Amino acid sequence: MQTHEIRKRFLDHYVKNGHTEVASASLLLDDPNLLFVNAGMVPFVPYFLGQQSAPYSRATSIQKCVRTLDIEEVGITTRHNTFFQMAGNFSFGDYFKREAITFAWTLLTGAQDDGGFGFDPERLWATVYLDDDEAFGIWRDEVGLPAERIQRRGMTDNYWSMGIPGPCGPCSEIFYDRGPAYGSEGGPEADEDRYIEIWNLVFMQNERGEGTSKDDYEILGPLPRKNIDTGMGVERVAFLLQGVENVYETDLLRPVIDRAEELTGRRYGSDAASDVRFRVIADHARTAAMLILDGVNPGNDGRGYVLRRLLRRIVRSARLLGADQPTMRAFMDTVRVAMAPSYPQLETDYDRVRNVAVGEEAAFLGTLASGSKLFEDVARQTRSQGSARIGGADAFTLHDTYGFPIDLTLEMAAEAGLEVDREGFGALMAEQRARAKADAQARKHAHADLTVYRELVDGHPTEFTGFDELNTEATVLALVRDGVRVPTAVAGEEVEVILDRSPLYAEAGGQIADAGVITADGTRLTVNDVQKIAKKLWVHKVSVDRGQVTEGDAVLAQVDSSWRHGATQGHSGTHMVHGALRQVLGPNAVQAGSLNKPGYLRFDFHWQGGLSETTRQEIEDVSNAAVGADHTVNTIETSLDAAKEMGAMALFGENYGDEVRVVEIGGPFSMELCGGTHVAHSSQIGPITVLGESSVGSGVRRIEAFVGTESMKHMARERALLQGVATLLKVPSEDVPGRVENLIDRLKVAEREVEKAKSASLAAAAGPIAESAERVGDVLLVAAKAPGGGGGNELRALAGDVRGRLGDAASVVVLFGDDGGKVPFVVATSGAARDAGLKAGDLVKAFAPAIGGRGGGKPDLAQGAGTDPGGVEAAVAALRAELTDR
The missing domain is CATH 3.10.310.40 (Diaminopimelate Epimerase; Chain A, domain 1)
Structure with a gap:
C-alpha cells in the first residue's frame, strides 16, 4: 500500500466518523518553544491550553513534522527520520478513551477492501499507564485484546506532556509484532526493535506543573475538559504495509537511495558505513526540500543553520560514497516525484526549492576546497612537531569554524598517513552540544497566558473597518493591564483597550500598526501599537493622556490620516517592487519577508547572488513605470483555492484561512494574498527610489527603497550633494563622475609611487x-x-x-x-x-x-x-x- 493511499485511508476513516479534516500547518509556527512543528498536535495547542475555543469538536489531520535534536544520529538506526508525517485525530471535550481506542483499532484491523489497513490483530500489542485501569479494561473487555498483550508502563514511557506547564495525561501506545526474526519475545517491554510503535493515544485529562524531565513534575489537578490527541506514524505504518525492512525502503525514501547508487557507483546494503550515508542522503534530502518549501533558507543560526547542516551532510555523504560531481539537483528531482502527490506545492514551487538547495551545495563545495587547504596546513604542522596524530582541537576548529566535516578530516588524515584525536574532538563536540542544550532549555518556557482574552476571542471578535473609513464609533469591550482585566484606567496609565470595532490596522504582513487616537468626552488615548490575538481580536496598546476610560464606554477610534497615507504608499510600493523583481529576474524571485511603514519599504526575496547596478536600476524603472501607469488597485475577497487558481502569490510559511483577500494591481503585474491597506491607484504611491540591495542570508537578498514624499526628499538630498561636489571640483554636475574617476586614477598612481619609494627605502636599510x-x-x-x-x-x-x-x-x-x-x-x-x-x-x-x-x-x-x-x-x-x- 503506497504512502499516499495510507494518508487517504486515515483521513477518510475519521471524516466518516464525524471529524473535520484540517490541512497540515506550515513547519514554521510562531511558538517560542519550537524551532519547527515537531508533533501533530502542535497546531491545536491553543485549543488544548484553553486559549481559544476550537471551531470543531473533532478534527483529523496529517501534519508534517521535523525533529532535529540528534541530526548526527540519523541513518545510524533505521527508525529515526528528521522529517515525518504524523496522522492524528483530536477531540476537544467530545469523546475520550473508549472512542479513541476503538477508532484506532477499527482502522488498523479493518479489511483493506473496506478502507482499513488490514493488520493482523494477533500481532498488535498495547501499552497503558501504570494505574490506567480504564484504558486497560477497554482494550481487554471491549476491543478483545488478550491481557497478556497489554503492558503497563511508567511515566517515562506512558505519560505525556509538552515538557512545560500545561495539559498532560496518560497515554496508550499501539505496537506491531514483526516476529521472532526481529528480536526477543515479551512485548514492547522486552524489545522495541521487534515490537514497533505505530500509534500513540494521549488521554489529555490533567494539568502539570514545573519540572525538568519526563517524570519529575507535579500533577496539579484535572483539566476543565478532557481532550484526545493521537499520533500515528505514517512512515512506520508504510514500511509495515509495504513489507520492507524499514522506513528507508518505503516508496518515499528508497527512490532517493536508488538515485544515490546511480550517482556514486556504490550499492546500498554493501557495508554498514555506506548504508548510513545512503540513509542520511535520503532522509535529509526530503527534509531539506520540505523546509525550503515552507520558506526556510540556509543560514548561520536557528532554522537556517539546521537546513544548512542537512544540505551539507548530503553533500558530505555523497562525496564519501564516491560522488565527484554535484548531486543536489538529482536528489531534489527525486524528492519532488515522490512527495508531490501529497504536497502539490512542491511541484508548483519546485524551481525555488531546487535553486536554494543547489546554491547551498555550490557554496559548500567551495568550503570543502578551502577546507582541504586548511587541512593540509594542519597536517603539515602536525608532522613538523614530530607527531602523526592531528589534535582534537584542530579537528574541532576545522569542523566548527570552517564547516569542514569530521568524516572528511578522518578520510584525508588516513590518506596522509595520520590519525585524528577522536576522543578530544568528541569531548569538544559534547561540550558544544551541552551548551546548546542548556541554551535551549533556558529559552524554553511556558506558553504566554492568553486566557484573559479567551472570552473576548470566542464571543466578540473585533470588526476591522479600516479598509473603508479612518474614524469609527466603537464600544470598549475590555481593558487589560499586565494580563488582568481592569474596569477602568486613568490619565498617566498605560493599558490595553479592546474595541468591538476599529479602523486602526493591527501589525501584520510586514505592515506596522497604524498610529492614531481613541477619544470620548474629556478623554484622549494615544495609540502606541495595535496587535492581533488569534487573528480575531484587535488589542490597542494606549497611553491615557487625559480623562479616564471605562469598560463599556462609547468612544471614537481615529487613524492618523497622514500616517495611513504614508503606510499605504509603503505597502503598495512593496507590491510594485515584488512585481518588478519577478518581471526582471523571473518567477523564482519570490517574497521571503517584508517591512513597510510611511515612506519606506524593505523587501526580502529568494535569489542566489547579488544584483548588478544595471539590474537594480531596471527594477526601479519597472516599479516606477507601474506606478505611472495609474493602475486601479482592486481587492477581492474569495476562497483560498479560488485565489490560487487566479494566480495570487502567497507568502511562504504563512497560514491562511479558508477566506482570503487578494490585492490586484495591474492585472498579472501584481496579484498577491494580502490583508494590508493600500492606495486606490498606483500613481498615489509616488516615486520609488531603490536605496540598495544586499544579502541577508544564503539565498535571500534585500531591497530597500523610499516611496512618495520620502523618495522626493531623498532625491533632493542627493541632488544637493552632487551640486556640492561639482562646486568643489569646479565642473558641471554631469562631468562629476568623469572628474572623480580621473582623481582616483591619479591617487592610485601616487600611492604606487609612495609604495615604491618606501620599498626602496626599506631595501636600502636591509644591509x-x-x-x-x-x-x-x-x-x-x-x-x-x-x-x-x-x-x-x-x-x-x-x-x-x-x-x-x-x-x-x-x-x-x-x-x-x-x-x-x-x-x-x-x-x-x-x-x-x-x-x-x-x-x-x-x-x-x-x-x-x-x-x-x-x-x-x-x-x-x-x-x-x-x-x-x-x-x-x-x-x-x-x-x-x-x-x-x-
Whole structure:
C-alpha cells in the first residue's frame, strides 16, 4: 500500500466518523518553544491550553513534522527520520478513551477492501499507564485484546506532556509484532526493535506543573475538559504495509537511495558505513526540500543553520560514497516525484526549492576546497612537531569554524598517513552540544497566558473597518493591564483597550500598526501599537493622556490620516517592487519577508547572488513605470483555492484561512494574498527610489527603497550633494563622475609611487640592519626598529631580506614598526636556528608582554602587535635573555 493511499485511508476513516479534516500547518509556527512543528498536535495547542475555543469538536489531520535534536544520529538506526508525517485525530471535550481506542483499532484491523489497513490483530500489542485501569479494561473487555498483550508502563514511557506547564495525561501506545526474526519475545517491554510503535493515544485529562524531565513534575489537578490527541506514524505504518525492512525502503525514501547508487557507483546494503550515508542522503534530502518549501533558507543560526547542516551532510555523504560531481539537483528531482502527490506545492514551487538547495551545495563545495587547504596546513604542522596524530582541537576548529566535516578530516588524515584525536574532538563536540542544550532549555518556557482574552476571542471578535473609513464609533469591550482585566484606567496609565470595532490596522504582513487616537468626552488615548490575538481580536496598546476610560464606554477610534497615507504608499510600493523583481529576474524571485511603514519599504526575496547596478536600476524603472501607469488597485475577497487558481502569490510559511483577500494591481503585474491597506491607484504611491540591495542570508537578498514624499526628499538630498561636489571640483554636475574617476586614477598612481619609494627605502636599510647583528649565545640576533615605521607587510618583506643577508648562520631577526601608536613586529628564523630548536612563534611569547602585545605564527615566521612603544627596549632585553638562557 503506497504512502499516499495510507494518508487517504486515515483521513477518510475519521471524516466518516464525524471529524473535520484540517490541512497540515506550515513547519514554521510562531511558538517560542519550537524551532519547527515537531508533533501533530502542535497546531491545536491553543485549543488544548484553553486559549481559544476550537471551531470543531473533532478534527483529523496529517501534519508534517521535523525533529532535529540528534541530526548526527540519523541513518545510524533505521527508525529515526528528521522529517515525518504524523496522522492524528483530536477531540476537544467530545469523546475520550473508549472512542479513541476503538477508532484506532477499527482502522488498523479493518479489511483493506473496506478502507482499513488490514493488520493482523494477533500481532498488535498495547501499552497503558501504570494505574490506567480504564484504558486497560477497554482494550481487554471491549476491543478483545488478550491481557497478556497489554503492558503497563511508567511515566517515562506512558505519560505525556509538552515538557512545560500545561495539559498532560496518560497515554496508550499501539505496537506491531514483526516476529521472532526481529528480536526477543515479551512485548514492547522486552524489545522495541521487534515490537514497533505505530500509534500513540494521549488521554489529555490533567494539568502539570514545573519540572525538568519526563517524570519529575507535579500533577496539579484535572483539566476543565478532557481532550484526545493521537499520533500515528505514517512512515512506520508504510514500511509495515509495504513489507520492507524499514522506513528507508518505503516508496518515499528508497527512490532517493536508488538515485544515490546511480550517482556514486556504490550499492546500498554493501557495508554498514555506506548504508548510513545512503540513509542520511535520503532522509535529509526530503527534509531539506520540505523546509525550503515552507520558506526556510540556509543560514548561520536557528532554522537556517539546521537546513544548512542537512544540505551539507548530503553533500558530505555523497562525496564519501564516491560522488565527484554535484548531486543536489538529482536528489531534489527525486524528492519532488515522490512527495508531490501529497504536497502539490512542491511541484508548483519546485524551481525555488531546487535553486536554494543547489546554491547551498555550490557554496559548500567551495568550503570543502578551502577546507582541504586548511587541512593540509594542519597536517603539515602536525608532522613538523614530530607527531602523526592531528589534535582534537584542530579537528574541532576545522569542523566548527570552517564547516569542514569530521568524516572528511578522518578520510584525508588516513590518506596522509595520520590519525585524528577522536576522543578530544568528541569531548569538544559534547561540550558544544551541552551548551546548546542548556541554551535551549533556558529559552524554553511556558506558553504566554492568553486566557484573559479567551472570552473576548470566542464571543466578540473585533470588526476591522479600516479598509473603508479612518474614524469609527466603537464600544470598549475590555481593558487589560499586565494580563488582568481592569474596569477602568486613568490619565498617566498605560493599558490595553479592546474595541468591538476599529479602523486602526493591527501589525501584520510586514505592515506596522497604524498610529492614531481613541477619544470620548474629556478623554484622549494615544495609540502606541495595535496587535492581533488569534487573528480575531484587535488589542490597542494606549497611553491615557487625559480623562479616564471605562469598560463599556462609547468612544471614537481615529487613524492618523497622514500616517495611513504614508503606510499605504509603503505597502503598495512593496507590491510594485515584488512585481518588478519577478518581471526582471523571473518567477523564482519570490517574497521571503517584508517591512513597510510611511515612506519606506524593505523587501526580502529568494535569489542566489547579488544584483548588478544595471539590474537594480531596471527594477526601479519597472516599479516606477507601474506606478505611472495609474493602475486601479482592486481587492477581492474569495476562497483560498479560488485565489490560487487566479494566480495570487502567497507568502511562504504563512497560514491562511479558508477566506482570503487578494490585492490586484495591474492585472498579472501584481496579484498577491494580502490583508494590508493600500492606495486606490498606483500613481498615489509616488516615486520609488531603490536605496540598495544586499544579502541577508544564503539565498535571500534585500531591497530597500523610499516611496512618495520620502523618495522626493531623498532625491533632493542627493541632488544637493552632487551640486556640492561639482562646486568643489569646479565642473558641471554631469562631468562629476568623469572628474572623480580621473582623481582616483591619479591617487592610485601616487600611492604606487609612495609604495615604491618606501620599498626602496626599506631595501636600502636591509644591509645596515643586517650588519647590526650581535651574537647571543650561539645565535646571531638582529633586533631593530624599522626605519620609517612600517606595518606588517613591509616588516615581513624587510625581515626576510635581512635574514637572507645573514646567510646560513643560525639567526633570529626581530623588527619593530610604528603604526599609529601601535607596535607591529615580525620574527623570522633561519633554517639553522630552527634546527637548533628556535621557533618564531615561541620567541614571541618571550618579549611580546613587554610592549603589551601578543602574536604568533609558524616556526619560520611569526608576527603580532603591541600597544606600548616605550617597551621596545625591554622587549629586546627579554629576547636576549631568552636566547642566552636556552
